[in-house]
Amino acid sequence: MDCDEFVELVTAYLEDALDQADRQRVLDHLELCDGCSTYLDQVRATVRAVADLPVPDQLPDAGRDRLLEAFRRRL
Numbered sequence: 001m002d003c004d005e006f007v008e009l010v011t012a013y014l015e016d017a018l019d020q021a022d023r024q025r026v027l028d029h030l031e032l033c034d035g036c037s038t039y040l041d042q043v044r045a046t047v048r049a050v051a052d053l054p055v056p057d058q059l060p061d062a063g064r065d066r067l068l069e070a071f072r073r074r075l
């Protein structure tokens with residue numbers, strides 16, 4: 001497994017949604033790659049931080065429009 005494939009699978013790994021073979025490939029890669037181990041730690045920290053944010057009942061229309069426009073520009 002290379003780092004690009006690891007990045008593609010990291011969410012499934014954290015959600016325990018990989019089959020045993022892919023999970024082992026991720027674990028094997030983490031043993032060899034300090035960069036991906038750091039990346040995994042950062043993703044976990046981000047998930048914890050975001051989980052603590054309050055969830056608004058509804059996004060204001062102006063905020064929603066700006067967010068959608070930002071996504072459209074990225075595509």
